[in-house]
Amino acid sequence: MHDGREVANYILDYADDNGIPMTNLGLQKITYFCHVWFLISANKPLIKQNFEAWEFGPVLPYLYRFFNKFSDQKITTRATKLDRNTGSEVIARINMDKTEESLLESIVSFYSKLSVSQLVEQSHVSGGPWHEVWHHEAKVNPGMQISNQAILNFHTSKEMLYTLQ
Template identity: 25%
Template sequence: MLTCFDVAEYFLSKTEEDAGDVISNLKLQKLVYYAQGFCLAMYGRPLFNERIDAWQHGPVCPALYHKYKENGSLGIPAPTDVDFRKFSKEDSELMDEVYEVYGQFSAWKLRNMTHEEAPWKSTPIGSEISQASMAEFFKERLND
């Protein structure tokens, strides 16, 4: 089983810093949330076990937030030592698809998108967003 940190490193490894392509903590949180949601919907299992909470600015994995909070709103440097062997083909393809679809958006666009979605809207601020609510919502998204 992957951790939220593995998923984050996978997304961060896709940035091209030379091209000005960076991922802030806020954007990273949303990419990790979308990856978790689609994994639950498509495969009936979580991509990682760490919790995702409803915070003021949308879904947040607290453990991941605390790891990168010193970056503030700046881009997080791409990791240089990711072991891609730990990612199954299924998980890699899922994360590549999430990055292709959602990686193009700014952190604030992603934040605003999650504010319109049931898992965040139906969870009190500070509480955990249930995997069941994420699975249900993202299954509907797949069927649209």
């Protein structure tokens, strides 16, 4: 499993290389869909941390805070993390095998072509993981976390044919 900052930076690099302006909201959604596809296709989580259900969809709070300064503008920096060996801040880079990287590139390529409103619409699907957590009937739902099991249950029970073409 990877740190969400590593995945986010991969997406940002892809977007820059392909002339796609990436906002915080778009980045959150594409990061989420990368995680979803890894759960479905590779049968393992891509990201260590859980997503939370926020008003505009699934969010990794620490990513939101890091890129919030860009608001709805193009992100021009990369997420950093502490290097445990040196104690200094370094750009978070993902290290994965060729099979995982190929899958990640396919997912990012597909979803980066969608508008932010399309991404939000797809993440808000009725009965989906975000919807079930956001519209929880209990008075308290601490952290509003979207579990990997909820993601798998929804996407595998719908018998949907998924394609990234």
